Amino acid sequence: MLLASLDCLSSSSSSSSILSSPLNQTHRIFSVSLLSRTRRSGCRARLITSPDSFEVGRLIGSYGFMNPGMDFQYSSSPDDLRQLKVQDVGEGGVKIRLYEGRIAQGPLRGTSVMFKVYPGQRAGGIEADMMAANELNAHAFLQSSSKGICQNLLILVGGFETNTGEQGAMRGLAYLHEHERLHQSLGPSSIVLNTLAEKEAAYLVPRLRDLAFSVDIRMSNMEKGIGALAEGLWRRATAAGAFTPMEKKTFGIADDIYEAGLLLAYLAFVPFCEAGIVDSLSLQRLLESTFRLDLDATREYCLADDRMEEAVKFLDLDDGAGWELLQAMLNPDFRKRPMAEAEKSKIC
Numbered sequence: 001m002l003l004a005s006l007d008c009l010s011s012s013s014s015s016s017s018i019l020s021s022p023l024n025q026t027h028r029i030f031s032v033s034l035l036s037r038t039r040r041s042g043c044r045a046r047l048i049t050s051p052d053s054f055e056v057g058r059l060i061g062s063y064g065f066m067n068p069g070m071d072f073q074y075s076s077s078p079d080d081l082r083q084l085k086v087q088d089v090g091e092g093g094v095k096i097r098l099y100e101g102r103i104a105q106g107p108l109r110g111t112s113v114m115f116k117v118y119p120g121q122r123a124g125g126i127e128a129d130m131m132a133a134n135e136l137n138a139h140a141f142l143q144s145s146s147k148g149i150c151q152n153l154l155i156l157v158g159g160f161e162t163n164t165g166e167q168g169a170m171r172g173l174a175y176l177h178e179h180e181r182l183h184q185s186l187g188p189s190s191i192v193l194n195t196l197a198e199k200e201a202a203y204l205v206p207r208l209r210d211l212a213f214s215v216d217i218r219m220s221n222m223e224k225g226i227g228a229l230a231e232g233l234w235r236r237a238t239a240a241g242a243f244t245p246m247e248k249k250t251f252g253i254a255d256d257i258y259e260a261g262l263l264l265a266y267l268a269f270v271p272f273c274e275a276g277i278v279d280s281l282s283l284q285r286l287l288e289s290t291f292r293l294d295l296d297a298t299r300e301y302c303l304a305d306d307r308m309e310e311a312v313k314f315l316d317l318d319d320g321a322g323w324e325l326l327q328a329m330l331n332p333d334f335r336k337r338p339m340a341e342a343e344k345s346k347i348c
Contacts, residue, residue, distance in 0.1 A: 050105075051160045056115055057100035064095050094128045095119060103157070113157060132159070168206025173260055174340035176208075182215040182252045183208065184233060186259035188266050188280055217249045240334055254334035261329030262287070268322060272314050274307035287330065295327045 099115040118132040139156035143149055169191050176183055183190070190210045215230045222245040237251040265287060266280050278286075291297045299315070302308040315322030331337045 053103060053105045053158070054113065054115070055102050055104045057102070060098040060100060060114070062095055062097045094131060108157070169208060169263065170260065170340055172206070172208035173256060176214070177253055177256070177340050180216065180218045181211075182217055182233075182256050183211065183259070184213040184215055184230075184252075184256065185210045186256065186263050188263065188270075190263070215252060217252055219245060219249070222249060242334075251334050253339065254337040257329050257337045257340060258334070260340070261326055264329065265326055268315055268326075269302075269308070269311040272308075272311040277307045293330050293332055295323050295330070299323060 097117045099117065101113050101115045103109055103111045103113060118128045136156070136159045142153065143155065149155060169186075173183060173186070186208075187210075190208055192207045192209050193205070213229055215227070215233060233252060233255065234248055236255070237248045240251060242248045242251040262280075262284055265283055269278050269283055270280075286301075287293060287295075287298060291301070299312060303312045315326070328336075328338050
């Protein structure tokens, strides 16, 4: 999540979240802080939650936290007071990154901010999520005070989660469907990333390509007839029980969702499995032919293979949310598959 905040004392003040404060950023929360003293009042209790509202600049640096803990050893003897341990301090595991940036939309457009980026759960664990959420909630409470905002407190502009490749793909697919277009060629090569460097994760912009087989599903076009490139799609639609133009349109959208589900499986397995163990075709055969889209059976099989264990753990996060999403997108009944617009917010 990214948190955005305003810093009036300094001209320069992360599937992650970012807290945006002027020049402050992290992986899990992006905090943006305002740098201008004159605009502080406009941010009160109005936290920006859209990543499109910000532009991220160069990396400033990073820092960690110390974890203090109290360890009292009580003794009634004055001679033993020296044994009283007031505090044990250890280095925390959450590393924060700071970036320059500015607000790109709205009344504060052009205002310099700092982005504070917390690592995602896989890198920073649940502690990073808790810290990011706590910081966001604390600022929201303090900035809502009827007594006004203290000039000695950094002002948080907003917070949001950064995009992952999966999220970007679903946003792109949702855009296509909203404009009544099918992709019909989704796969690992259909996503283009503008950077592969971890240090530039805040700049990540996934984009869909390969629209050579895109299908126009506007009703006016559906009623005219079948295009040559869509013949296979509509044959499969008829075989699945979709006969009317509206039913075929529904099938086409669901077919894109199915392909997106296979893409999600690829993005979940290939990066986390031992190199060379699985590719897109072998994974598709495993899901479709071997286990006939039974995700529970697939999970048990993969869990028994040490080379796939990390992929299973990844999909197991949040009480198996990854498996649940895959099962919905790969549902054998096309009528029960979700829409891209509904699913894009579930992918992290």
